[in-house]
Amino acid sequence: MVKRTSFEGDSCPIARSLEAIGDWWSLLIIREALFGLRRFGEFQSKLGMAKNILSARLRSLVDHGILATAPASDGSAYQEYVLTPKGRGTFPILVALRQWSEEFDDHPEQIATVLVDREKGRPIRKLEMRAEDGRLLTPADTMVKLRPPPRRRSA
Amino acid sequence: MVKRTSFEGDSCPIARSLEAIGDWWSLLIIREALFGLRRFGEFQSKLGMAKNILSARLRSLVDHGILATAPASDGSAYQEYVLTPKGRGTFPILVALRQWSEEFDDHPEQIATVLVDREKGRPIRKLEMRAEDGRLLTPADTMVKLRPPPRRRSA
DNA sequence: CTTGTGTGGTTGCATCATAAAACCATATGC
DNA sequence: GCATATGGTTTTATGATGCAACCACACAAG
Structure with a gap:
């Protein structure tokens, strides 16, 4: 197979x-x-x-x-x-894809639409990654850690 | 074809x-x-x-x-x-995918890793969409607008 | 009641992409 | 020089995709 x-x-x-x-x-x-x-x-x-x-x-x-x-x-x-x-809940994924295209596409002039906030009609901010305490993070500021095991109530 | x-x-x-x-x-x-x-x-x-x-x-x-x-x-x-x-620049896309999985996966206990900030070792914040002025936005607060044409210097 | 039409699909077949393994090329160790 | 590890390409089988045709059902007209 x-x-x-x-x-x-x-x-x-x-x-x-x-x-x-x-x-x-x-x-x-x-x-x-x-x-x-x-x-x-x-x-x-x-x-x-x-x-x-x-x-x-x-x-x-x-x-x-x-x-x-x-x-x-x-x-x-x-x-x-x-x-x-x-x-x-997939909305942030779509926004991230959109913003990536807007920022890095080789032919951005071919992009026809902008995502705006309905109230003001202005483009939304770029997504940013922040630490728990609010610090702005780049990829290099992060790492993956093993998830702590789901500790059932102590045997 | x-x-x-x-x-x-x-x-x-x-x-x-x-x-x-x-x-x-x-x-x-x-x-x-x-x-x-x-x-x-x-x-x-x-x-x-x-x-x-x-x-x-x-x-x-x-x-x-x-x-x-x-x-x-x-x-x-x-x-x-x-x-x-x-x-x-694709990093936010990956983070968005990861967070979506963390929030909505049917078997979250099978997720083995957490993305943390390197300095504190704490999980990073959830991505959020904000308007230019900082207001937090839900999908319903947004809309797509036609991009204004790229106005070359007036003919 | 029969026919026609539009919506919401499923089925068949040709083509494309993917997967696994075999094969090839180059560099390195002995 | 010969074996072996690394970095791929080629071969071949199968699954996924795309298009068109077909089917099922609801509703309307005659």
């Missing part, structure tokens, strides 16, 4: 995220969902992707608890796909 | 990011690179991936300006792959 190398049991949280949303379409579907889309046909026409793949992706996102199927809303007897809290 | 649907010309910055780092392995390679790995064999043994794919990914990352090949450093006459500033 060749199996596309699943990261399901991996202990790295990044790999685990990628397992759920690390493919080509999932994040774009989530982006559209955050933008307000809910119906199969809306996603399909907006993203221009094959319907079978959209179907498979939606199912996968539902399985991962990122989308949930709601019975309907306009009475159409069809399904709607709405973001769960877990799904809305 | 079936062609895996390139987003190269897409105007969405998220799609443009995914074009460069949206596949299964690229972000994991970058993660290891941020961790300090540089050599082909290091990546290969750490990630356990097929060498041909690693080769293709490294080449793609170099083409995208995320990695650069350095002639050597220990005199081995071989190549090293080091992150460019653009490559290091």
Whole structure:
């Protein structure tokens, strides 16, 4: 079996995220969902992707608890796909991807949109990493540490 | 032509990011690179991936300006792959993925590591989106706006 | 009741990417 | 010179993707 190398049991949280949303379409579907889309046909026409793949992706996102199927809303007897809290929780990931593109893309003039805050209409700040005490951190200021074992109440 | 649907010309910055780092392995390679790995064999043994794919990914990352090949450093006459500033700029993306996993993973006990600040050894803060004036923003507080055209000096 | 049309999918097939292993090239140790 | 480790490329099988065609259901018109 060749199996596309699943990261399901991996202990790295990044790999685990990628397992759920690390493919080509999932994040774009989530982006559209955050933008307000809910119906199969809306996603399909907006993203221009094959319907079978959209179907498979939606199912996968539902399985991962990122989308949930709601019975309907306009009475159409069809399904709607709405973001769960877990799904809305991907927003910082999308923002980080967007800002990376804005900062480093070789052809930034081809980027058509800006993310702004609704109230003032001004671009949002760049995401920054801060320590618990508020110090601004660069990658070099951080390290990964083994997580302390989940100490059950003392044997 | 079936062609895996390139987003190269897409105007969405998220799609443009995914074009460069949206596949299964690229972000994991970058993660290891941020961790300090540089050599082909290091990546290969750490990630356990097929060498041909690693080769293709490294080449793609170099083409995208995320990695650069350095002639050597220990005199081995071989190549090293080091992150460019653009490559290091992906750090917030990795942090966002990590934090999403930490917050929403169905089996958080399987996550083995924590990202801490090197100085204090304490976990870093959750990324947050803020407006230009510092207000904390939720997804609902934001919207995408068409980028104003790049106004060349008045015709 | 039958037909038509739009939405929401599933199925089939051709093509592409991925994975595993074998193979090749260069450098180093003996 | 010969074995071995490193750094890849080639070969081949299989899974994933993309497109088009098809199917199922709801609703409306005739």
